[in-house]
Amino acid sequence: MSQSWTNWGRNEHAAVDRLHRPERASQVAEIVGTAHKEQRKVKVVGSGHSFTGIAAPAQDQLRLDALTGIVAVDDTRRRVRVRAGTTLRDLNPLLWDLGLAMPNLGDIDAQTIAGAISTGTHGTGAGLQGLAAAVCGLTLVTADGTEVRCSAEEDPGLFQAARVGLGALGVLTEVELQLVPAYRLRAVERPAELMPFLESVQEVADTDRHVEFYWFPHTERVLTKRNTVVDALHPGRPLPRWREELDDHLLSNVVFEGINRLVAWRPSLAPRVNQVSARALSAREFTDRSYRVFCTRRTVRFTESEYAVPRAALVPALLELKAWIEANDEFLPFPVEVRFAAADDIWLSTAYERDTAYLAVHQYHRMDNRRYFAAFEAIARSHSGRPHWGKLHTLGAAELDESYPRFGEFVDVRNRLDPDRVFTNAYLDRVLGP
Numbered sequence: 001m002s003q004s005w006t007n008w009g010r011n012e013h014a015a016v017d018r019l020h021r022p023e024r025a026s027q028v029a030e031i032v033g034t035a036h037k038e039q040r041k042v043k044v045v046g047s048g049h050s051f052t053g054i055a056a057p058a059q060d061q062l063r064l065d066a067l068t069g070i071v072a073v074d075d076t077r078r079r080v081r082v083r084a085g086t087t088l089r090d091l092n093p094l095l096w097d098l099g100l101a102m103p104n105l106g107d108i109d110a111q112t113i114a115g116a117i118s119t120g121t122h123g124t125g126a127g128l129q130g131l132a133a134a135v136c137g138l139t140l141v142t143a144d145g146t147e148v149r150c151s152a153e154e155d156p157g158l159f160q161a162a163r164v165g166l167g168a169l170g171v172l173t174e175v176e177l178q179l180v181p182a183y184r185l186r187a188v189e190r191p192a193e194l195m196p197f198l199e200s201v202q203e204v205a206d207t208d209r210h211v212e213f214y215w216f217p218h219t220e221r222v223l224t225k226r227n228t229v230v231d232a233l234h235p236g237r238p239l240p241r242w243r244e245e246l247d248d249h250l251l252s253n254v255v256f257e258g259i260n261r262l263v264a265w266r267p268s269l270a271p272r273v274n275q276v277s278a279r280a281l282s283a284r285e286f287t288d289r290s291y292r293v294f295c296t297r298r299t300v301r302f303t304e305s306e307y308a309v310p311r312a313a314l315v316p317a318l319l320e321l322k323a324w325i326e327a328n329d330e331f332l333p334f335p336v337e338v339r340f341a342a343a344d345d346i347w348l349s350t351a352y353e354r355d356t357a358y359l360a361v362h363q364y365h366r367m368d369n370r371r372y373f374a375a376f377e378a379i380a381r382s383h384s385g386r387p388h389w390g391k392l393h394t395l396g397a398a399e400l401d402e403s404y405p406r407f408g409e410f411v412d413v414r415n416r417l418d419p420d421r422v423f424t425n426a427y428l429d430r431v432l433g434p
């Protein structure tokens with residue numbers, strides 16, 4: 001009997017013919033080898049937190065939730081080998097106990113390590129790269145059931161392709177990570193006026209380690225978030241429990257859900273509601289373990305599109321988007337999020353060879369996102385934007401080939417490793433070609 005699968009955003013659904021939950025890497029090889037012989041498609045899923053159909057199974061689904069945990073630790077080089085199904089939520093405290101940490105993280109920790117790197121998941125920090133840049137070695141099972149290892153020294157071409165591999169090259173079974181000593185962050189969150197903040201935003205991004213901001217459509221207000229590393233001996237000053245509950249649970253989730261339901265019922269209330277939300281934001285400061293500062297709980301469901309633009313294009317692109325929203329009566333209860341990353345050398349990374357600003361737009365999951373996301377995409381594309389692989393966009397292989405200088409080489413690796421397209425699905429057929 002087939003089962004059904006849906007992603008976190010509830011905008012992607014698929015039937016699963018056969019569900020496999022291997023407990024050992026050798027079982028992954030057997031499952032993939034058999035599927036290949038029987039001409040079946042196999043899609044490995046992480047936590048299902050991509051908004052695109054990148055993780056949707058065409059036939060069989062492979063879940064690695066029994067393939068988790070740290071396999072080996074190299075104290076001297078600060079490296080760990082992790083089973084691919086490990087979630088960041090489980091990994092971060094384990095690393096802390098080892099005196100280690102990821103150099104950067106995104107804003108949630110529900111993803112598996114393999115799923116996060118495969119779509120180019122990133123956090124913010126003009127001097128820092130996405131999560132896949134911390135990968136120094138990979139083990140994957142390819143379409144014929146063979147286990148392959150790669151790193152910068154061992155099969156470097158495969159390594160450049162497979163760190164952000166879109167799940168198209170094989171099933172990752174282990175990921176080796178280059179970590180940094182565990183660190184605490186001091187978080188400073190403050191409301192500000194949009195236009196004066198935009199005048200200094202590039203300088204601010206170069207000053208603090210992690211800078212991001214949220215602009216509330218229909219207002220001239222932003223919430224800025226700036227995190228800096230504190231001395232290793234700092235004891236930490238986390239938010240009091242009641243404040244964490246109030247801000248991160250009650251206001252960010254419970255009240256925000258109510259606001260979104262209200263706006264879904266009567267969209268024209270969005271401007272007034274956003275004025276109130278933006279005014280209600282108060283400044284706060286706290287110091288905590290890095291992963292606790294980066295990652296928050298998100299229970300209000302939404303859909304999202306995010307584009308990476310060259311840093312210099314950030315302000316013009318954001319102002320064009322603002323003008324479009326104002327001219328088109330698009331009612332939006334969710335803020336626009338802006339983040340930064342340094343250039344890297346990973347073939348399908350959104351920050352490949354360019355310093356990047358990310359612009360992300362969201363819509364409540366019960367509201368139609370099409371007109372807004374289409375306008376956003378057109379603006380981002382006109383600034384040479386590259387879409388996040390796990391967030392909504394409409395581009396196909398021809399356009400992506402123009403955006404990524406090494407796209408052709410990635411496709412060559414795919415053709416070599418998976419000529420019969422065991423790992424494909426409709427999304428991969430669209431973005432990489434059939």
Ligand SMILES: Cc1cc2nc3c(=O)[nH]c(=O)nc-3n(C[C@H](O)[C@H](O)[C@H](O)COP(=O)(O)OP(=O)(O)OC[C@H]3O[C@@H](n4cnc5c(N)ncnc54)[C@H](O)[C@@H]3O)c2cc1C
Nearest residue numbers: 046047048049050106107111112114115121122167172390
């Ligand atoms: C609330 C929310 C917040 C988010 N915040 C951020 C953020 O701050 N920054 C950011 O960049 N993104 C963010 N995202 C997007 C998210 O990080 C990515 O979509 C990520 O890929 C999800 O990881 P996952 O484990 O759920 O992978 P899935 O969505 O399940 O899968 C993604 C891809 O990885 C592949 N994959 C999974 N496991 C393996 C494996 N073992 N071997 C090979 N391929 C594999 C799948 O086949 C698929 O192609 C957010 C998403 C949500 C819903």
